[in-house]
Amino acid sequence: MSEIALGGRGTANADSVFSPLTVALMLVIGILGFAGSLLLGAYAPDLRSGHDAGTHALSNAATGFSGIVDLARATARNPRLIRAEAGWDTEDLVVATPEHGSVDMSRFMAARRGRATLIVLPKWASVPDDAVGGWVDVSGLLPAYDPAAVLAPATVMTVSRHPSGARPLHPVRWAPPSLAVSAPRPLQVMTSKALTPLVTDEAGRIVLAQVDGSNTYLLSDPDLLDNHGIRRLDRAGAALDLLDFVNATGARGIAFDVTLNGLGRGHSPLKLAFEPPFLAMTLAIVVALALVGWQALVRFGPAQPPARAIALGKAALVDNSALIVRKAGREGGLGPRYAALVRDRARAIFGVPARLTDVEADRHLDRLQGSATFTALVADAARAEHRADMLASAQALHQWQREKTR
Template sequence: MKVAAGQGAFSPLTVISLVVIGVLSLAGLGVLSAYAPELKSGNDGGSHGLSKSSVGFGGIVRLLQMTGVPVVLSRGALGTGSEGSLLILTPALTTPPDQIADRQHRGPTLIVLPKWTAVAEQGKPGWVSTVGAIAPSRALAVLPDSIRPGTRIAQKAGVTGPLFTRPAGDVLGPRLALENLQTISGREWIPVVIDDRGAAVVALRRGTQTYVLSDPDLLNTQGLKRVEGAQVAVEILDIVRADGEAVVFDLTLNGFQRTRSLLRLMLEPPLLGVTLVIAALFVVAGLQAGARFGPAREKRRAVALGKQALAENTAGLVRLAQREHRMASPYAVLVRAAVARAIGAPRHLSEAELDAFLDRVGTQTGTGARFSTLATRAAEARTAGDLMAVARDLHRWKLEMTHGHQ
């Protein structure tokens, strides 16, 4: 493809469009990078409030919302207004126990222990298959060191149909068909919900507001596949939750913690105003750079200095006095001296003798003009045009006499 002279490869509109698209793309990338944790759907098959898998708790979150219970999916520290809320922790087997201990909350806390080993299904994002129950000791290992001593976790192999009640005998719902029912016991644990054998599935740590749900199937999506399971799950949460308070599902233990970064701070108040001002300054600087051609010129002095300034000032005075033609004769004298020096003319000659000598040399070398004639024209110059004409002829004569060398 040929490009005409004076034309660029791209039109100005194309260049401006590319610049705008590039700036917007870079800004979008920065915003997405800053808010990436919040933009994750969370439906990864894990055991947390964003997961809709069989071992996840997305079902109970949706159920509570539909029944009018306030639900919060927490990705960071809890505010002061959440002291009466029920905090639900759903640690995985890989969750360090000290993370649970570091989760500060003054209100009731319900820790849901893990029970199943799950693997992701190929070709079905967010789906998992349970391949067996974990050992009770592994489920116990997720509890913090402060409440783990003296705690025992037991599993009953096979499918059972327990009836869950309060210790006083209040029935929570119909019988449920549960596989590998997991229970909790210990001297420091007060039973809150028990099965028909008297084993606790929900217990309160003595002297604290920490509850433990030993069997996650009473709360996860797998347990809510029947109406009976949903009824028991809601009644269990009503026991440990104060009337009218919200339910907070913690997501920080499952890798969805909202992190603080410089980029994120710049995109949120109160630093958002500073970011907008900086962006506006970049836009104005870009417009100025696009409108200006070439490098920025340095500001010149009001009174110039140096030889060039002296010559320019002198020329300005001569031009102001309209005496440019008077410079023709002095210029002819300078040219004569330069040529005489270049061709080696004798130094003892007078001005008239030197003019005659230069005329003889010019005749011998075949120059097109005689210096005496040019000197007479210089003396008779009356306008700036006469000056330029004779100066041009003197320069040509000089080049012919010196053969282009000085």
């Protein structure tokens, strides 16, 4: 009684607080949130837009290089972005724009050995503009030792800055004449014994150089390529001619690397679960979990009340006794006992004198009209040896008793 009462109150409270609709909404929101967190965790590096005011090919800031990418695309130079180290293995010209000299360039240089590569040295120290997204506030020039360390220690060079007065640069005679563009202010230059000058200022200081014995090129001043530098038409044309000039292999595309700027796509084991060929296994697991959840939510068949470990009442006693007899294989020996039980009940019902013996009582009961005599039925019950015989004789005795008591 106490269990039923407590269970009834608990059910009422559960129905009022956690209705089926509430539970369904909680499950849907939880599943969608979990799946969304997995997807974002796997693809978060790939979803970064790069609008962080950095000095890379995705940046729209003055010190970024998205403008030259758009310009190259508009002039059919087939630009593309490299967001994984595997993209370094290409014959196209690769333009790298490391933001500091501390960036590890060893793997990049090893992958680009013998292939046309342009490395643009950093120049400006800037911070993102809090007022306008994607803009920068230039706080000054980087220390000269910062860009000088881009290829250190393999290539040792010295970087310096000088007032240029916007005077024209001096390219070598086989370079495009458009490279004789006015110099940025101030002009960042470099000097090194390992560099072959291709473009210099009026004092002979190097602006564009080729690393001796390789197809690697260094551009000392990023203002010749960045968004701020190519805002003028002559600078934009010179920037495109510069890219064509250093593309020594004659490849038909230009690749701008952003992995050195921290915008590469990471190799996440979680991402494998959402890409072929493992996507099929992921979908199979999701379907299996959905079927398990459906089976847990939807009942198959009527509700079965829990059974007691120890049954109570006369019915349980009868069932247990019958089970013991059945286990012992003695059902056939119950015929005489059942006949004696019917005789005792008939004595009381029909007023058989108590002084009569069982045989005399059976003859007395035979006088009652019916389809069979009681003596014959008792004899059939006494001869029963098997379960089927005992059941048939018991049914006959029960039927005799019902006929006489109607």
